[in-house]
Amino acid sequence: MNAIPGARPPDPKDLVRVRDRLTFLFVERCTVNRESNAISIADGHGIAHVPAAALSVLLLGPGVRITHSAVSVLSESGSTIVWVGENGVRYYAHGSPPSRSSRLLEAQARAVSDPSLRLAVARSMYLMRFSGEDVSKLSLQQLRGREGARIRRLYRQHSQRTGVPWDGREYDPDNFEGGSLVNQALSAANSAVYGVIHAVIVALGCSPGLGFVHNGNYRSFVYDIADLYKADLTIPIAFDIAAGPLTEAVGSAARKKVRDSVREFRLLERCVADIKGLLSIAGPVDIDDEELIVDDLRLWDDREGTVAAGVSYEESAEL
Structure with missing residues (x-):
């Protein structure tokens, strides 16, 4: 089987925990691009580089152009993108969250x-x-x-x-x-x-x-x-x-x-x-941040609670 094309996402255990990240970064009237595992923010005053994996949320204000590769590295790093309006007082949309657990x-x-x-x-x-x-x-x-x-x-x-x-x-x-x-x-x-x-x-x-x-x-x-x-x-x-x-x-x-x-x-x-x-x-929710970004897809069962997903179950003989 051929490998999935594109850059391989980082291991969830390598990411900075949510509680330890930078708070937020608001940008407007600029271009956001990707450089290695960081994002670059360019406007008429120059270029700034921000480590994507250490950022909690990137607030995109009016006049921002963001590339596909920048969105990709932010998503892989577990950073949330939020599109906001003038002065940051309107909320339009946000990107996919880093959590994979429900x-x-x-x-x-x-x-x-x-x-x-x-x-x-x-x-x-x-x-x-x-x-x-x-x-x-x-x-x-x-x-x-x-x-x-x-x-x-x-x-x-x-x-x-x-x-x-x-x-x-x-x-x-x-x-x-x-x-x-x-x-x-x-x-x-x-x-x-x-x-x-x-x-x-x-x-x-x-x-x-x-x-x-x-x-x-x-x-x-x-x-x-x-x-x-x-x-x-x-x-x-x-x-x-x-x-x-x-x-x-x-x-x-x-x-x-x-x-x-x-x-x-x-x-x-x-x-x-x-x-x-x-x-x-x-109910008890004493789980680490790292556990929340691990995909654990299962099937709900009315008797056992949950059972493994991705398994072909044969018809039960107890019907």
Whole structure:
């Protein structure tokens, strides 16, 4: 049999773990190509080289041309490509995830389909935001109200800290520049964090659309996880940007600040651990990142659970 043409993909064990990768890279108005096992990014200012295997997600903004070979090396390296709009505040599509296992996805589907398990996961998500407070006896409705009050209080505190006026959250996706400076910064910062978290979710093999608190959107689970970190990441970033002198577009400033803060915050590591911890409510999910990128296709069986795939089974004599 002839060998399959094309470059051989790297062994999954040789890839950098999701939690140890760079956070994200946003590019626009450039050409993305492949050079060996890296990608090159070229524009009027020169060429930059990025190791594909160490990148978590590549955000492609307007005016980007990307070659087939660049997409190939990113896919082989387990990096996710996300196509976004101007200022990074619109999400259009993403490439194939590095995960080949459905074990976490099955746990997620099991938890979101069982009302009692879904309630337990949703409550856990709220409880993670009230460290040091005893809110275990509150209902989901009470927790939702408590969370709304907490976020409004944070907005007021950061407004007083920075001296930036705050008149409430406003976001019009069709008029990004119509909002106040702090709202623009908040939208851009949130969008960058959504991209990183979306990349982690698909890298783990989970579904971005199966949310526990949020519902009915193809990124419901992304919003669920992002809400765990906004108080420590995007809200203070947005007020700091609005308070300081701007030497570049607000969207660009927000993304750069998020990039640095996400690394300091160890968001990838925390996100992986939190997702696994939340989904473990539906059953044990104590598996390594390396196990998630190993293809283990099997057939479901109502008696044995699963049986081997790729086998020709003869008709059972017990019929």
